[in-house]
Amino acid sequence: MKAEIIAVGTELLLGQIVNTNAQFLSRECAALGVDMYFQTVVGDNKQRLLDSFKLAVSRADVVICTGGLGPTQDDLTKDVLAAFVGRELIVHEPSMKTITDMFQSRGIHMVESNRRQAMMIEGSDPLHNETGLAVGVAFTYEGTHFILLPGPPKEMKPMFTKYAAPWLRTRMTDEVPLYSKMLKFAGIGESNLEHQLLDLIEAQTDPTIAPYAKESEVTIRLTTRAQTASDGERKLQVTELEIRKRLGEHLYADEDVPIETIVLQLLGEKNQTLAVAESCTGGLLSDLITAVPGSSQSFLGGIICYSNALKHKLLGVPMEVLEGEGSPGAVSSETATLLAEQLITLAGSDFGLSVTGVAGPSPSEGKPVGLVYIGFAQKEAATRVITLQLSGNRESIKQRAAKSALYHLWKQLKDS
Structure with missing residues (x-):
């Protein structure tokens, strides 16, 4: 069974919102054994939407539409599809009651256009909307299955999972997931x-x-x-x-998770903690870590010591190491080592992870863009430093440095 997604909305074409619905629906269809062959994005225009329907029925067994089910005049999906298949739009009374009850409970006057959200194509099956007002639609026309879903993901996802997918499953024959x-x-x-x-x-x-x-x-x-x-x-x-x-x-x-998730899992399993000191990554490493729910159980915190003054004041790196003729400099193995070791003393963590380097766009201390040192300190173990020469622009170097730090920490945790 071949499927096509038609995402309706001029805001998608303008790049004002990202079409995450297509990613979700493609994944869900694959799990059902339905092959997603095409994805179309069309604006709020009757003729272009009609053309999209004509093309879709010529090459797909299942057409899944998202968007255009709302109350305004540019919400055209049901109107255009009803005209295309030659059917009337009728009121779905349970949805109409939900809409009127909501307005009454809030003491707000309901304008006539809100009735549009309760309209369904004659002869179709309604798809209940648990988190919104617009009723979904599912029906078969000349061998093609049509499913109409709302655009907001918080409405679309539960409607597809709980109602559209079971409806589609009953119409499948020999599809293998x-x-x-x-x-x-x-x-x-x-x-x-x-x-x-x-x-x-x-x-x-x-x-x-x-x-x-x-x-x-x-x-x-x-x-x-x-x-x-x-x-x-x-x-x-x-x-x-x-x-x-x-x-x-x-x-x-062996699952689709970022490496910071696995690092925190390993730290939790070992009942160990981590603190970080960041120079060139400017807090990106801490941001990646704290984006993982429950990270506070293992992550004690981070210090963004961007300037030499803060490297010295907060983490005790001697100024003669950071500056002066013949000094190693802020971008050096020596500084990465001291930053990581001082973290353990300051934070009392099991691991201290430091990053210092040149993110660009210009060289620093006479050192090339992309040169990065990552320090790994551990209680009762020798500190080690990884030297990297990364390529790319400033943002790429910061991202690669942070991810590289996590990778090497993962290896250390995995092997210890």
């Missing part, structure tokens, strides 16, 4: 990772192997079709084991 597994890697680039797996990628049939990357992390998606989750896991296992054998030192998770 897709099962995917995400393998997450750090400390290795996409091209290097692909090179080490090239023979597997070129010979792939089932499961399929798809690498893709974002800043400082690489993901491998393994995908197969199977009738049950256990069968899917069994089919993926052989390929996964081979990938682990080749790239185990970089594989930090």
Whole structure:
């Protein structure tokens, strides 16, 4: 069964909001065994929306629309689709009651346009909206299944999961669900990772192997079709084991999570704590860590010691190390070591992690852009420093430095 998403809304075309609905729906359809072949974004325009419907029915078995179900005159999805299939719009009375009751309870006059949210296409099945007012619609027209969902994700997601997906499932025949597994890697680039797996990628049939990357992390998606989750896991296992054998030192998770999540899990399992000192990353490392729920159990805090004065005043790095002719300088292995070690003393943490370097755009202390030192101090262990020469613009260097620090800390935690 082939599917197409039509996302309706001029705000999407203008880039005012991001179309996260398509990502969610594609993932959910794959789990059902429905292949997502096309995604279309169309503005609030009758003719262009009509053209989108005509094209979709020529190439898809399932057309899922998001957006355009609201009360205003530019919410056109139901109107245009009703005209396209030659059916009337009728009032869904339970939805109409919900709308009128809400306005009455708030003591607000309901304008006539709000009735539009209770309209449904004649002969369709209503899809209950648990978190909003606009009723969804599902029906079949000349062999094509149409599903109309609201645009706001907080309304769209529960409507699809609880009502649209079961409706669609009853109309499916021999579709076999897709099962995917995400393998997450750090400390290795996409091209290097692909090179080490090239023979597997070129010979792939089932499961399929798809690498893709974002800043400082690489993901491998393994995908197969199977009738049950256990069968899917069994089919993926052989390929996964081979990938682990080749790239185990970089594989930090078998689920789609960032490396900071795994670092905090390991710290929690070991009942250990972490503090950080950041110069060139300017708080980015702390931000990544504290974005993980429950991070306060293991993360004691961070110091952004951007200037030499604060490196000296807050963490006791001698000025003769930071400045002066013949000194190592702020961007040095010596400074990274002292920052990390002083953190343990100051914070009482089990680990002290420091980052100092040149993020750019210009060299500093006569040292090149992208030169970064990462210090790792641990109670009752020798401090070590990792030297990196990173490429990219200022933001990329900061991101890569922070992620590299987490990767090397993960390795240290994993091996200890």
